[in-house]
Amino acid sequence: MPENPTAAYTADEMMTIAAARKLRNGAVCFVGIGLPSAAANVARLTHAPDVVLIYESGPIGTKPSVLPLSIGDGELSETADTVVSIPEMFAYWLQGGRIDVGFLGAAQIDRFANINTTVIGDYHKPKTRLPGAGGAPEIAASSKEVLITLRHNKRAFVEKLDFMTSAGHFDGGDARKRLGLPGKGPTAVITDLGILTPDPVTKELTLTSVHPGVTVEKVVEATGWKLKVAAQVATTEPPTGTELQVLRDLNARTARAHAGQA
DSSP states (O other): OOOOOOSOOHHHHHHHHHHTSSOOOTTEEESSOOOOHHHHHHHHHHTTTTEEEEEESESSOOOSSSSSSSSSSSHHHTTTTTTTTHHHHIIIIITTTOOOOOEEEEEEEEETTOOOOOOOEOOSEHHHHEEOOOOOOHHHHHSEEEEEEOOOOOOOSSSSSSSSSSSSTTTTTTHHHHTOOOOOOOEEEEEESSSEOTTTOOOOOOEEETTOOOOOOHHHHHSOOOOOEEEEEEEEEOOOOOHHHHHHHHHHHHHHHTTTTO
8 A cells, every 4th residue: 555644634543643653563552442442453453463452351462343332342352362351351461560551541631641531520529420440540550651642622631630540640750659550650642732751750741742733832722731842842753644544444444333333
């Protein structure tokens, strides 16, 4: 398939492809449903054919032809190398240190990459009840590193979370180490505007790359705190024709497969 870097693409497509590129071939990846699942499967279908995708319902080495509606989607177990029990998945694989990358989404995120997937508003009388924690707190705690992907706006990038569902770097610095959590924690946050990475010392999220056509000022304006900006901000490489075709084919297959089921 010919490469076509100038092909038109959406912000969501750029985000998904940029997130997919963060997943290296051969990594063992614990995947969240939604945006992380799309990115992980694009990686598997492009540059990382030997990535091992794991979902919390127990499938290991799954190779879905369409994106799952939930962790209980039969497509995951039907295309997996094997399926194990949930206790084995968490106790042996995750807490046993066998997961290279945890790939998570979020409704809210703060400057230290702590995330909320529980409620918007007061916990006891929330404006919105979100899907909840699932396995995300354990994935965030025990994976060797964590990638997070979500759309960038002030509702999502907030000064203070309404509820901390899963810990990133807590209040920054060496907080994870002091609390005895293994792994590096979040190493990148990939959005529809750019890529943020934690400062090596403070662990505060810092804008290190903007997607083509996006200005630094736009990202700062879309953030609910005073965003740190790297001295040199890179521009993300645009999607190739191959990457776009793979993502669009995957989304089209998924839409056909799940028509009337959502």
